[in-house]
Amino acid sequence: MKKQKPLILVTNDDGITAPGIVALVEVMKTLGEVVVVAPDKPQSGMGHAITINSTLRLHRTKTHGIAEEYSCSGTPVDCVKFAINKVLKRKPDLCVSGINHGSNMSINVIYSGTMSAAVEGAIEGIPSIGFSLCDFSIDADFVPAKKIIKTIVENVLKNSLPKDVCLNVNIPKLKYNEIAGIKICRQARASWVEELDERHDPSGRAYYWLTGKFENFEKGKKDTDVWAVENNFVSVVPVQFDLTAHKAIKEIQNDWKL
Amino acid sequence: MKKQKPLILVTNDDGITAPGIVALVEVMKTLGEVVVVAPDKPQSGMGHAITINSTLRLHRTKTHGIAEEYSCSGTPVDCVKFAINKVLKRKPDLCVSGINHGSNMSINVIYSGTMSAAVEGAIEGIPSIGFSLCDFSIDADFVPAKKIIKTIVENVLKNSLPKDVCLNVNIPKLKYNEIAGIKICRQARASWVEELDERHDPSGRAYYWLTGKFENFEKGKKDTDVWAVENNFVSVVPVQFDLTAHKAIKEIQNDWKL
Numbered sequence: 009m010k011k012q013k014p015l016i017l018v019t020n021d022d023g024i025t026a027p028g029i030v031a032l033v034e035v036m037k038t039l040g041e042v043v044v045v046a047p048d049k050p051q052s053g054m055g056h057a058i059t060i061n062s063t064l065r066l067h068r069t070k071t072h073g074i075a076e077e078y079s080c081s082g083t084p085v086d087c088v089k090f091a092i093n094k095v096l097k098r099k100p101d102l103c104v105s106g107i108n109h110g111s112n113m114s115i116n117v118i119y120s121g122t123m124s125a126a127v128e129g130a131i132e133g134i135p136s137i138g139f140s141l142c143d144f145s146i147d148a149d150f151v152p153a154k155k156i157i158k159t160i161v162e163n164v165l166k167n168s169l170p171k172d173v174c175l176n177v178n179i180p181k182l183k184y185n186e187i188a189g190i191k192i193c194r195q196a197r198a199s200w201v202e203e204l205d206e207r208h209d210p211s212g213r214a215y216y217w218l219t220g221k222f223e224n225f226e227k228g229k230k231d232t233d234v235w236a237v238e239n240n241f242v243s244v245v246p247v248q249f250d251l252t253a254h255k256a257i258k259e260i261q262n263d264w265k266l
Numbered sequence: 267m268k269k270q271k272p273l274i275l276v277t278n279d280d281g282i283t284a285p286g287i288v289a290l291v292e293v294m295k296t297l298g299e300v301v302v303v304a305p306d307k308p309q310s311g312m313g314h315a316i317t318i319n320s321t322l323r324l325h326r327t328k329t330h331g332i333a334e335e336y337s338c339s340g341t342p343v344d345c346v347k348f349a350i351n352k353v354l355k356r357k358p359d360l361c362v363s364g365i366n367h368g369s370n371m372s373i374n375v376i377y378s379g380t381m382s383a384a385v386e387g388a389i390e391g392i393p394s395i396g397f398s399l400c401d402f403s404i405d406a407d408f409v410p411a412k413k414i415i416k417t418i419v420e421n422v423l424k425n426s427l428p429k430d431v432c433l434n435v436n437i438p439k440l441k442y443n444e445i446a447g448i449k450i451c452r453q454a455r456a457s458w459v460e461e462l463d464e465r466h467d468p469s470g471r472a473y474y475w476l477t478g479k480f481e482n483f484e485k486g487k488k489d490t491d492v493w494a495v496e497n498n499f500v501s502v503v504p505v506q507f508d509l510t511a512h513k514a515i516k517e518i519q520n521d522w523k524l
Binding site: 059060194252 | 341347350375385427475508513
């Protein structure tokens with residue numbers, strides 16, 4: 009009996025027209041049957057948002073003409089929900105998100121639409137991976153990333169992933185032979201020092217752009233994703249959707265004397 | 267020397283006009299100096315979304331006339347960023363979010379704007395709590411919730427919280443004397459069985475509403491938030507923003523033979 013090819017769902021947060029998703033589809037087509045369900049416009053920074061206060065649209069498209077492609081008016085997480093519940097004939101064997109144009113290391117995992125799509129895949133019990141290339145340029149070179157992604161996806165298809173875990177993969181902006189290796193690591197403790205860039209509209213009223221500076225509180229910690237990428241490694245962080253701070257349960261029980 | 271009153275930031279995801287935020291402000295005013303920065307419209311299900319592709323507005327308002335109040339055009343997380351970086355004179359001693367109209371138990375922590383605001387507070391090093399009342403009604407009775415919230419906030423102001431941890435508090439829809447107690451617990455493993463409710467617009471084209479049924483995979487597990495609330499307890503789950511699945515790091519290292 010012929011073994012069924014893996015069914016691979018591809019999504020992203022930069023929108024269906026982004027070069028990053030084309031690169032990801034090209035790799036996935038060498039590994040399985042590919043269906044794309046991606047946002048119809050950029051959805052960066054959407055985190056785990058879902059659309060419940062307005063309606064959604066789904067359209068079959070031939071944007072790239074390289075796979076079965078659908079665009080969705082919602083968030084990256086909405087796209088995964090549409091794929092599973094409306095588009096795909098069966099539960100996919102893999103859900104991949106990206107390739108994001110820009111890094112999603114450290115605390116950015118929580119703001120990232122790319123990663124939230126992967127987390128949603130994991131919630132649905134699908135081995136899921138978010139891929140990001142640390143290069144914002146529309147002309148970013150995805151060739152080295154594609155080789156890395158193929159290696160990682162082959163490993164995941166072969167070994168699957170631990171239960172309730174997806175992967176956050178960040179790829180440094182380097183030539184393939186400059187990449188030091190793939191490093192399984194943890195999310196660095198970091199945050200954004202925000203600035204609200206105040207401007208004034210033609211009527212003189214204030215409006216703001218959210219901007220900021222990334223601050224890594226764990227500089228030099230070699231087991232973190234930020235260290236890995238800064239030292240030419242591809243970082244792979246296993247990510248979970250159980251947000252319980254298990255160790256804190258006892259501590260609070262003791263403090264509160266309930 | 268007179269001790270400074272705690273500075274308390276109040277936000278929510280139902281928007282500044284919601285009755286739940288008024289109830290929360292009323293309790294907080296008995297405990298400290300209150301500043302409200304809340305969305306100018308409902309932002310349920312926005313998760314940890316931030317606004318980076320469009321501009322933001324912030325307006326001083328007198329919606330309720332009971333505190334220093336600002337409305338923000340962004341998400342709950344944007345509101346916390348505005349409060350810290352633009353509105354407040356100093357870092358607040360506490361950030362509270364809610365009272366949400368409806369539950370945020372289990373996996374809903376990840377979709378909830380209410381909880382994401384609290385998580386953002388925690389990322390900023392502020393003791394933070396999200397409160398939800400398991401009653402969607404605009405006429406919900408917040409009186410029992412207010413007593414519970416006062417007890418919990420007094421505990422947090424006295425003992426603070428473990429580092430990098432905020433609280434997800436869900437309050438059952440009960441009279442005060444029917445509440446069995448406050449239970450520190452963990453997030454139940456659950457997910458949504460989604461349906462995409464397909465309808466047709468006047469031109470005959472399909473559109474969809476995201477809807478679904480909550481499915482708890484850990485029925486009867488007494489250490490979970492869902493069990494607690496179903497058994498008349500207030501559930502308190504300590505929540506962390508380190509999403510690393512630490513136990514999975516070794517497992518993947520072994521599997522992949524990198």
